[in-house]
């Protein structure tokens with residue numbers, strides 16, 4: 020006998036406690052599927068009821084409109100991690116709902132090395148594959164071999180390999196919203212000695228210590244604006260295009276100096292906006308627009324967000 024589980028769809032669920040900025044309105048409908056089948060049922064439910072779908076991980080890279088999100092917000096809440104060892108590697112498959120933090124801890128317990136370079140980055144596997152998280156020269160896509168994705172219309176599953184994602188800086192095929200991530204498999208090095216694991220654990224602690232001392236780690240989405248593409252800028256330093264948006268933001272002197280209500284530009288990092296307590300999304304947008312205007316006035320270019328803007332009827336920033 021097969022057991023058919025029904026996914027729970029809730030109405031008017033607050034999203035302000037489900038994202039890192041701690042702002043934004045409610046989801047018209049909300050589901051937190053506990054396994055891949057419930058994920059599929061949620062999609063089918065939305066399509067049958069003509070509701071748009073928005074995926075939500077930890078909300079560590081999004082700014083949600085004060086009016087909330089219409090349609091169904093799906094928060095994958097399944098968190099299995101499995102391990103297969105082959106020769107000197109481990110193939111680790113993690114569900115979309117696993118946090119990067121949990122994944123790294125579990126990998127190190129199993130002697131699987133490599134992902135510790137992403138220590139201290141908040142978010143789920145789903146959101147992290149979506150944006151292809153990066154830290155210095157490390158890209159998450161360097162470790163991915165295959166994945167299961169789900170069709171955003173039919174709810175059917177598809178096995179894909181790394182090439183399917185067309186990974187780039189801040190980019191994967193998931194941006195097209197035709198498929199969502201169900202799980203991803205990472206090929207990691209198998210530790211040969213306990214010393215190698217201890218070294219990786221030390222590196223993890225050091226990266227976190229470094230990040231905590233340098234960047235705000237609450238009430239923010241991390242970097243708000245993406246770096247420029249080389250063709251967008253003319254300024255050069257030592258023969259190389261100056262693509263780092265933080266350089267321009269530092270020059271215009273917004274760090275710790277610009278605010279609207281409780282929304283401020285961090286005093287630690289010019290590209291990080293922080294909700295000090297009671298900011299609204301509208302306050303964050305006001306600060307972000309002012310930053311764009313100032314960079315435009317000084318350099319003739321307009322920074323664009325890395326942070327995903329969700330639930331806005333019109334694009335709220337400068338293009």
Ligand SMILES: Cc1cc2nc3c(=O)[nH]c(=O)nc-3n(C[C@H](O)[C@H](O)[C@H](O)COP(=O)(O)OP(=O)(O)OC[C@H]3O[C@@H](n4cnc5c(N)ncnc54)[C@H](O)[C@@H]3O)c2cc1C
Nearest residue numbers: 074076077078079080142143145146147152153200240241
């Ligand atoms: C303090 C701080 C520091 C940060 N530092 C870094 C850093 O060093 N490097 C870096 O790269 N990023 C950094 N970020 C950004 C953030 O950690 C990453 O973008 C992270 O991957 C977001 O994951 P999430 O689960 O919270 O995704 P969310 O913010 O919930 O979603 C992000 C996007 O992914 C989509 N999405 C979510 N789940 C799925 C899924 N299963 N299938 C398809 N689409 C999905 C959402 O619809 C949305 O468009 C930082 C953020 C913070 C708050």
